[in-house]
Amino acid sequence: MTIPGVVIVGGAHGTLALARSLGALNVPVHYLTHDSPLPGWSRFVRETIRWSGPRDAGAISFLREMATKHHLKGCLLVPSGDGEVQLVSEHREELSALYRIVLPDWASLQWLCEKPLLYRRAAELGVSFPRTYALTSADDADALDVTFPVILKPNMGGGDTVISRAKVIRADDRQALKAAFAEASSEIGAANVVVQELIPGGGESQFSYAALWREGEPVAEFTARRTRQYPVDFGYTSTCVEVIDNVEAIDAARKILKSAGHSGLVEVEFKRDGRDGSLKLLDVNPRPWSWFGLCSAAGVDLGALLWQVANNVPTGKAPLARDGVSWSYLVRDAVAAFKLNRRGQAGIGEYLASLRKIRSWAAFAPNDPLPGLIDLPLTVGRVIKKRVLPGLNSRQSTGMLLQSVKRSLKYGAIRAGLEVSSLPAVRSAFPSFAGRGVIFTLHHVRPDMGGPAFAPNAHLSITPQFLEEAIEAALECGLVPVHLHDLPGLLADDSDKRSFCVFTLDDGYRNNAEYAAPIFRRYGVPYTIFITPGFVERTRSVWWETAAALTQKAASFEFDFGSGPEYVKSASLSQKAEAYTRLEAFVQTLVEDEAVERIDRAARQHGIDPIAIVDELVLDAGELKVLSADPLAHLGAHTMTHVNMRRIDAVRLAYEIEESTRRVETYVGHPPRSFSYPYGWSKAAGEREAKAVFDAGFPVAVTTQAGVLGPHSLEKPTLLPRVSLNGHFQKKRFVKALISGLPFRFV
Numbered sequence: 001m002t003i004p005g006v007v008i009v010g011g012a013h014g015t016l017a018l019a020r021s022l023g024a025l026n027v028p029v030h031y032l033t034h035d036s037p038l039p040g041w042s043r044f045v046r047e048t049i050r051w052s053g054p055r056d057a058g059a060i061s062f063l064r065e066m067a068t069k070h071h072l073k074g075c076l077l078v079p080s081g082d083g084e085v086q087l088v089s090e091h092r093e094e095l096s097a098l099y100r101i102v103l104p105d106w107a108s109l110q111w112l113c114e115k116p117l118l119y120r121r122a123a124e125l126g127v128s129f130p131r132t133y134a135l136t137s138a139d140d141a142d143a144l145d146v147t148f149p150v151i152l153k154p155n156m157g158g159g160d161t162v163i164s165r166a167k168v169i170r171a172d173d174r175q176a177l178k179a180a181f182a183e184a185s186s187e188i189g190a191a192n193v194v195v196q197e198l199i200p201g202g203g204e205s206q207f208s209y210a211a212l213w214r215e216g217e218p219v220a221e222f223t224a225r226r227t228r229q230y231p232v233d234f235g236y237t238s239t240c241v242e243v244i245d246n247v248e249a250i251d252a253a254r255k256i257l258k259s260a261g262h263s264g265l266v267e268v269e270f271k272r273d274g275r276d277g278s279l280k281l282l283d284v285n286p287r288p289w290s291w292f293g294l295c296s297a298a299g300v301d302l303g304a305l306l307w308q309v310a311n312n313v314p315t316g317k318a319p320l321a322r323d324g325v326s327w328s329y330l331v332r333d334a335v336a337a338f339k340l341n342r343r344g345q346a347g348i349g350e351y352l353a354s355l356r357k358i359r360s361w362a363a364f365a366p367n368d369p370l371p372g373l374i375d376l377p378l379t380v381g382r383v384i385k386k387r388v389l390p391g392l393n394s395r396q397s398t399g400m401l402l403q404s405v406k407r408s409l410k411y412g413a414i415r416a417g418l419e420v421s422s423l424p425a426v427r428s429a430f431p432s433f434a435g436r437g438v439i440f441t442l443h444h445v446r447p448d449m450g451g452p453a454f455a456p457n458a459h460l461s462i463t464p465q466f467l468e469e470a471i472e473a474a475l476e477c478g479l480v481p482v483h484l485h486d487l488p489g490l491l492a493d494d495s496d497k498r499s500f501c502v503f504t505l506d507d508g509y510r511n512n513a514e515y516a517a518p519i520f521r522r523y524g525v526p527y528t529i530f531i532t533p534g535f536v537e538r539t540r541s542v543w544w545e546t547a548a549a550l551t552q553k554a555a556s557f558e559f560d561f562g563s564g565p566e567y568v569k570s571a572s573l574s575q576k577a578e579a580y581t582r583l584e585a586f587v588q589t590l591v592e593d594e595a596v597e598r599i600d601r602a603a604r605q606h607g608i609d610p611i612a613i614v615d616e617l618v619l620d621a622g623e624l625k626v627l628s629a630d631p632l633a634h635l636g637a638h639t640m641t642h643v644n645m646r647r648i649d650a651v652r653l654a655y656e657i658e659e660s661t662r663r664v665e666t667y668v669g670h671p672p673r674s675f676s677y678p679y680g681w682s683k684a685a686g687e688r689e690a691k692a693v694f695d696a697g698f699p700v701a702v703t704t705q706a707g708v709l710g711p712h713s714l715e716k717p718t719l720l721p722r723v724s725l726n727g728h729f730q731k732k733r734f735v736k737a738l739i740s741g742l743p744f745r746f747v
Contacts, residue, residue, distance in 0.1 A: 002311055003074060003075060003076050003100050003307075003310055003311055004028065004072075004074050004075055005027060005028035005029065005030060005046075005072065005075045005076070006022055006027055006028070006029050006030070006075055006076045006077075006078060006307070007030045007031075007032055007066075007072055007075050007076070007077050007078070007099065008029065008030070008031050008032070008039070008078045008080050008288075009032045009033075009054075009077065009078065009079045009080060009081070009084045009088070010032070010033060010034075010035065010053075010054070010079060010080045010081030010083070010084040011033075011036070011039070011080025011081050011084075011287070011288055012035075012036040012038050012039065012290075013038070013290045013291075013292070013293070013329070013362045013363065014080060014287070014288030014289050014290050014291075014292040014293075015031065015036075015038075015039040015080045015288055016038060016039040016042055016293075016362075016363065016371055017288065017292040017293035017295070017296070017303070017360075018078065018080070018288045018292055018303045018306075019031065019039055019042050019044045019045050020042065020044050020293070020296075020303075020365060020368055021295075021296050021301055021302075021303025021304050022044065022303055022304070022307060023042070023043070023044025023045075023368075024044075024304070025304060025307060027307060028046050029042075029044055029045050029046055030045070030046055030047045030048075030049065030070065030072060030075070031045045031047070031048045031049065032048075032049045032050075032051055032066070033048065033049075033050065033051070034050065034051055034052055034053035034056075035053070035081075036378075037378070037745045038363065038371055038374070038375060038378055039371070040745050041370045041371045041374055041430075041745055042368050042370070042371055043368050043370070043429070043430075044368060047070070048745070049066065049070060051066075053083065054079075054081070054083035054084045054086070054087040055083055059087055060087070060091050060094070060095075063077075063091075063095060063098070063099075064095075064098060067098040067099065069712065069715070070712075072099070073098055073099075074098075074099070074100065075099055075100065076099065076100045076101075076102070076306075076307070076310045077095065077099035077100065077101050078102075078265075078287075078288070078306070079103070079287055080287050080288045081287065082113070082156055082157035082285075082287070084287070085103070085109070085113065085286055085287050086106065086113065086156065088101060088103060089103055089104065089105060089106040089109045089110075090105075090106040092104075092105045092106070093105065100310050102214075102263050102264045102306065102309060102310050103263060103264045103286065104260065104261060104262060104263055104264070108260045108261055108262075109260065109262075109286060111259070111260050112256070112257070112260050112262065112266075112284040112286055113156055113284065113286065114155055114156060115132075115153075115155050115156070115194045115283070116132075116155065116194070118256075118281070118283075118284060119132055119281075121256065121259055121260075122256065122281050125255045125256065125259060126255075127252045127255055127256060127281050128252075128273075128278045128279065128280045128281065129280050129281040129282075130196040130197045130199055130271075130273075130280050130282070131147075131196065131197040132194060132195065132196045132197075133146055133150070133195040133196070135181055135190065135193070135195055136190055136191075137181075137185070137190060138177075138178040138179075138181045138182040138185070139178075141174055141177045141178045141181065142174070142178075144174075146174070146177070147197060148171070148172055148173055148174075148177075149170055149171060149172045149198045150170075150171050150177060150195055150196060150197055150198055151168050151169065151170055151171070151195070151196055151197075151198050152168070152169045152171065152177075152180050152181060152184055152193055152194065152195050153167060153168050153169070153193075153194050153196070154167075154184075154188055154192055154193065154194070155188075155191070155192040155193070155194055156192070157283075157285075161184075161187040161188055162183070162184070162187060163183075163184040163187060163188060163193070164187075164188070167236050168236075169184065170198065177195070181193060181195065199271045199273050199280060200273075200274055200275070201271065201272065201273075201274055202226075202228075202229065202232055202340075202345075203225075203226030203227060203228050203229035203232070203238070203239075203240075203336075204225065204226065204227065204228075205271050205272045205273075205274065206225065206226040206229070206269065206270070206271045206272075206282075207223060207224070207225050207226075207244070207246050207249045207269075207270045207271070207272065207279065208223065208224050208225075208226070208241070208249075208267050208268065208269050208270070208289075209221065209222075209223050209246075209249045209250060209252075209253035209266075209267065209268040209270070210222055210223070210224060210266075210267050210289070210294075210295060210300075210302065211253070211257075211265075211266055211267075211302070212264070212265055212266075212302045212305050212306055212309065213257055213262045213263055213264060213266060214263050214309050215261065215263055216257075216258055216260075216261040216262060216263075217258075218254065218257075218318070219305055219309060219315050219318065220300050220302060220305055220315070220318045220319055221250060221253075221300075221318070222243060222245075222295075222298060222300050222320075222321035223243070223244060223245060223246040223249045223250060223321075224241050224242060224243050224244060224291070224294060225241070225242055225244045225246070226238050226240070226241055227240040227241065227242050227326065227354060228240040228333055228336040228337060228340065228354075229336060230329075230332040230333070230335060230336045231336075231339075232336050232339050232340055232343075237290050237329065237332065238290055238291050238327075238329070239328065239329045239332045239333035239335075239336045240326060240327070240328045240329075240333045240336075240354060240358075241291040241294055241326065241327045241328075242324065242325070242326040242327075242354075242357060243294065243298045243321045243322060243323055243324060243325045243326070244323065244324075245321075245323060246270075246279075248279050249268070249270050249279060252268075252270065252279065252281060253268040256268065256281070256284065257284075262286065264286055264287075264306075265286065265287060265288055265302060265306060266284065266285065266286045266287075267284070267285040267289040268281070268283070268284050268285075269281075269282040269283045269284075269285070270282060288303075290329070290362070291327045291329075291360075291362070293327055293360040293361070293362065293365075294325065294326070294327035294359075294360050296360070297325055297327065297359040297360035298321040298322050298325045298359075299319055299320070299321055299322050299325075300319050300320075300321045301319075324357055325357060325359050325360075326354065326357040326358045326359065326360075327358065327359070327360040327361070327362070328355070328358045328360075328361055328362065329361075329362035329363075330361060330362070330364075331375075331376060331379070337351040362375070363375035370426065370429055370430070373420065373426070374420055374745075377416040377417060377420060380416065414729065414743075415729065417737075417742075417743045418729060418731075418733075418734045418737045418738075418743055419737075420742075421737035421738075421740055421742035421743045422731075422733040422734060422736060422737035426740075426742065427736065427737070427740040427742065430740070430741075430742065433708075433740060433741035433742055433745065434477075434499065434708060434739060434740050434741045435499070435708040435709045435710045435711070435713075435741055436491060436499050436500060436708075436709040436710070436711075436713070437479050437480075437499040437500035437501050437502075437708065437709050437739075438474075438479070438501055438502070438708050438709065438722075438723045438738065438739055439484065439487075439501075439502040439504060439702055439709070439720060439721070439722045439723065440470065440474075440501065440502065440503050440504065440722065440723055440724075440725055441504055441505075441506065441680075441702075441704055441722040441723065441724045441725065442462065442467070442503065442504065442505045442506070442512075442516070442725050443460040443461065443505065443506055443507060443509065444460055444461035444462070444509050444511055444512075445461075445462055445463070445464055445467055445505070445509075445511050445512060445515045445516035445519075446461060446463070446464070446511040446514075446515055447463060447464065447515070448463050452552055453573060454551070454552055454573055454576045454577065455548070456544075456547075456548050456551075456577070456580045456584075457544055457545065457548055458727050458728065459726050459727045459728050460727060461727045462725050462726075462727050462730055463730065464515045464516070464519055466725070466730040466732075467515075467516060467519050467725075468519055468523075469730075469731075469732040469735065470725055470732070470735045471503075471519070471520075471523050471525055472732065473732050473733075473735035473736045473739065474501040474735070474739060475523075476736070477499075477736060477739045478499060479499050479500060479501035479739065480498050480499070480500050480501070481500070481501050481502070481503070481523075481524075481525040481526055482500050482501075482502060482526060483502070483526040483528065483634055484502045484504060484528045484634070484636070484673075484674045484700055484702070485528075485634065485636075485673035485674045485699065485700055487500060487502060487700060487709075487720075488699055488700050488714060488717045491709065491713060491714050492714060499709075500709070501739075502526075502528070503520065503525060503526070503527040503528070504527070504528045504529075504530065504636075504676065504702060504722065505527065505528070505529045505530070506529075506530050506638060506676055507530065507532060507535065507542070507618070507638065507642070508529055508530070508531045508532065508535060508536065508618050508619045508624070508635075508638075509617055509618060509619070510616075510617060510618060510619050510623065511617075512529055512619070513619060513623060513626075513627050517627065517630065517632075517633065520632055520633075521630065521632060524632070525632065526632045526633075526634070527632060527633060527634070528633075528634045528635070528636050528674055529627070529633065529634075529635055529636070530635075530636045530637065530638035530674075530675075530676035531624065531635050531636065531637065531638055531660075531664050531667070531672075532638045532639060532640065532641065532642045532660070532678075533640050533659070533660055533663035533664065534640050534641040534642065535614055535618040535642070536618065536619065536620060536621055536624065536663075536667070537621070537663075538611050538614055538615055538620075540596070540614075540640075540641045540642065541596060541599075541600050541610035541611060541613065541614055542610075542613060542614050542617065542618070542642075543587060543595075543596045543599050543600070543610075544584070545613050545614075545617065546599055546600060546603050546608065546610040546613060547580055547583040547584065547599050547603075548580065549603065549608050549613060550570075550583075550599070550602055550603045550606060550608055551570045551576045551579045551580045551583070552576065553606055553607075553608060554570050554606045555569070555570060555571040556568060556569045556570060556571065557570065557579075557602050557605070557606060558602065558605070559583075559598065559602050560598060561582065561586055562586075562590065568582070583599060586598075586599075587599075588644065588647075588683075591647075592643050592644055592647065592648075593641070593643070621666075621667050624667045624668060625667060625668060625669075628667070628668035628669070634672075634673065634674070635664055635667065635668050635672055636664070636672045636673070636674040636675055636676060637657070637660045637661050637664050637672040637674075637675045637676075637698075638660065638675070638676050638678060639656040639657065639660050639677075639678055640655065640656050640659050640660045640663070641656065642678045643656060643678060644678060644679055644683075644684045645677055645678065645684060645685060645689045645692075646683060646684050646685065646686055646688070646689060647684075650692075653688075653689065653692050654692065654696075657675070657692055657693060657696045658696060661696060661697075671697075672698075673698070673699070673700075674698060674699075674700050674701065674702070675693050675696075675698045675700075675701035675702075675718070676701065676702050677689060677693075677701065677702070677703055677704075679704065680702070680703040680704030680705065680722070681703070681704055681705060682703075682705060685703045685705075685719065687719075690716065690718040690719045691718075693718045694717075694718045698718060699717060699718075700717050700718065700720065701717075701718040701719065701720065702720045702721075702722050703719055703720065703721060703722065704722055704724065705719075705721045705722070706721060706722070706723060706724070706743075706744055707721030707722075707723070707741075707744050708721070708723065708739070708741040708744065709721075723738045723739075
């Protein structure tokens with residue numbers, strides 16, 4: 001019986017190449033990821049499924065449930081990242097009841113994946129490997145007979161630590177070794193840090209054996225060389241790889257893999273030591289690797305062969321690779337070539353000549369162009385998210401320059417994604433990404449009257465003109481406006497194939513009635529305003545508005561962040577931004593009631609009345625009664641005090657839901673039929689909160705977690721995603737981009 005499809009778990013460029021090989025055979029490909037969205041842009045990937053990753057406590061439960069929920073039982077399961085390989089191998093017996101797996105169990109595979117075991121096996125088999133030093137602590141380095149430079153690398157790849165992301169850290173002397181080992185061991189444990197001699201030479205000295213094995217024997221194999229890598233000294237990734245026959249690498253790899261009885265895809269990395277001419281074993285990767293696309297280009301389509309092996313189809317005579325064929329990761333390869341040229345190690349003519357051999361690219365393919373188009377903005381976004389922003393966040397007093405850079409990078413990445421996704425050709429290429437429609441999030445709707453240069457809440461405010469454009473964009477995209485509380489029933493109707501849009505407004509601002517409601521009436525669009533009784537009854541301040549007023553008005557103010565009173569400077573724009581950011585973070589770290597009270601107290605000391613701000617901005621009970629007479633309007637619940645629901649106990653949680661429900665009913669004469677979680681991000685709305693809301697009688701509730709309505713939205717109707725109409729991106733074409741669902745493939 002033919003396997004129904006393939007689920008590839010994790011990975012990026014190697015996963016993309018494997019999906020293309022399988023897609024060419026019309027094999028249904030599903031992609032499971034917690035990291036890179038790149039393969040999901042391929043036309044050969046039928047479905048992208050998000051999860052929390054292989055290191056999450058519920059990972060195996062997720063894989064079990066996924067087989068049923070997504071109708072994937074019997075599919076070939078291919079782990080494409082290091083953590084994913086270990087998870088699947090460790091639970092191979094259990095998962096084999098649900099999926100087809102071509103991979104050994106962990107008792108065998110760990111001898112390939114864990115470097116200390118790998119090198120022990122290599123020594124037993126007479127395979128050369130770099131000199132490796134045993135350290136149990138940084139202090140061991142003092143007595144170590146070591147020749148510098150050395151490198152430190154993790155026992156196994158994967159993870160989000162500094163050493164895991166870097167892959168290799170160089171130390172040129174004993175002090176540097178001690179410092180690097182101490183830092184690395186604090187992240188992943190001393191036993192997981194490997195210290196080795198640094199073999200001189202760059203990518204040109206590094207060779208790889210690529211193959212598919214079945215039950216301890218090779219099905220097909222070939223070797224290749226890193227022509228270039230990035231960084232150029234010891235590469236984080238290959239940037240140009242060329243097929244070159246290396247019999248020595250084949251012999252050594254066969255010894256290692258045969259000893260483990262390997263089955264599945266595998267890449268074995270070696271490096272030629274110019275000091276003695278030996279070829280030394282570095283790593284074994286039993287999964288698709290970054291330059292996996294070279295396989296089919298070279299005539300050894302390991303992806304197609306894997307499909308045959310999984311289906312027990314005879315593979316025939318092993319194909320031979322076409323010598324000299326190359327693969328390139330163009331953007332990083334150009335940088336690597338430039339650096340080599342600056343060093344005098346390679347000429348421009350040599351680089352241009354190498355391009356003529358390229359038959360496969362990391363992201364681009366003529367029959368699947370979209371991943372190539374979005375790879376650069378996606379890479380920029382990942383660099384910003386994982387490397388730039390954390391570095392900026394770690395410095396509390398970075399000043400105006402770094403604050404400006406951080407904002408520019410963040411919004412630049414978002415804008416790039418929106419611009420790409422707004423192109424009609426791009427949107428039309430992936431109609432299924434739009435799902436069944438969107439739920440829009442709004443806050444303030446008011447004219448742009450200018451304002452102070454420092455406006456930390458500007459993203460929460462859009463103009464009436466933009467609201468009209470958003471409605472028009474939704475209608476032009478064929479979406480049907482509906483009430484939020486009607487949405488679950490509409491989505492559950494299998495005979496109704498329409499897509500829907502829902503407009504929701506959080507917090508109950510007066511400008512919603514003044515400016516938004518007339519526009520909704522003009523277009524006949526239903527809308528829901530979520531009400532916080534603490535605001536309506538003027539017993540709770542809108543702390544983010546109070547904090548903005550305080551930091552805008554005061555040149556400095558006294559505040560206790562938990563270590564005693566201190567004077568916070570807020571004279572310059574950069575100081576105001578930093579002060580507001582600290583207050584914002586403080587609300588989410590201390591008990592929220594106390595944090596809000598401290599902000600209110602500081603504001604009053606500077607002549608700012610927090611309740612007067614609420615009175616100016618938020619609708620009162622009488623105004624809500626009038627607004628509720630509009631059949632297009634519905635008033636939903638938003639807790640009593642706008643508190644982070646994940647940070648309160650069960651008693652307070654029940655009170656916030658039930659009492660807010662009762663109060664809203666007293667304002668309008670009927671109970672609310674929908675709910676919105678304050679803040680709404682994943683650390684404010686989880687499974688416990690969703691169950692409590694459902695148990696309170698709400699059939700539907702919304703988060704602020706970004707996404708469109710998908711085929712599985714009804715599985716969690718009280719944790720629905722929304723799409724924010726952001727004050728920084730008020731363009732009609734951006735709304736169409738959001739409706740397409742494409743921008744959410746970047747995250």
